[in-house]
Each structure stands twice: as C-alpha cells, then as structure tokens.
Amino acid sequence: MTNLPRSTLSLLVLAAALGPMGALAATATANLDVSASVADACTVTTSAVAFGAYVPSGGNVDQSGAINVTCSSATAYGITLGAGAGSGATVSARKMTSTSPAGTLNYALYSDSAGGTNWGSTPVTGTGAGLGTPVVHTVFGRIPGGQSSVVASPSYVDTVVVSVAY
16 A cells, blocks of 8 residues: 555545535525426317218108317317318208219208207317317217108218317
8 A cells, every 4th residue: 555645645535525515615596497388289089970871751860970179278169160072062051972873962060959050160169178188079960851862872971171270
C-alpha cells in the first residue's frame, strides 16, 4: 500500500464529507409551469339497417340499426345522414338499388320511430359520455308497402353517409 502525504489524505476526507454539493454556497429556485389541454374528439361506428325480405303486396317493413358515437366527455355533437347513393335519392326519399336486374326500392330513415321524424340534414344532437363510452342512437328504417312496380331482385342496397359534427 502506498503512503499518501497527510495533507492529501486530509483533502480526500474533507471532499468525501462535503459530498457533491459541499462546494456550492447558495441555492436559487424557480417555478416550472406544466399545462395541457384536452381536445374534443369523436369517433362513429354503425350497425346496418337490414330489412330482410320485402313483399310488394304486403305492408310496411320496419327495421332498425344503430349509430354509435364516442366522444370525449361533455363534447356536444350533431349527427346528420346523407341521402344515400341511390339514383335520384334525397334525404326525404331514399332509394336502394339493384343491379341485376336494375331497379330501385324506396325507403326512409327516422330518428325517433319508424314513420316518425325523418333523419336527414337536421342534426340529432347528443353529448359525449367520455372516450371509450359510446352513446347509441337508434336509426329506424321503413320500406313503405305497396311499391308494386318494384323489380324482383335478390339484393337491393344503399350506403348512407353518417356525419358527426362536434
């Protein structure tokens, strides 16, 4: 073992005793502000309005589907439905189409009950319950009976755009 001079050994003991802050004589402080904001956010999913078989000589065929809106808590929103893709369709006179053979089948979508309030460009409103918690809005659909000129086809379809403004 090497013998250190007494003065060097004293300095090493003093440095160890003072630690890393031992040489600092004063302290200054300041506040660090931290902030964030939570932006409104919404997502939308749907479940189809699947009418099933339609018999032209029968009465109305009613069915329902759903629009599920998930928004950040307390976010207000409005849901509107487009006219659909059927040729000549409007929000108050929607049309499903068949390609083989070509034909159209009239139907309507409602916000409160089948045959109630037409759901189109006037928004149905709601308030978000928090992300991860969807608010379910039922879509009521009706194919009116008595469409005697409808062409028999295995499949009539339409796609309606659902818009959620928030």
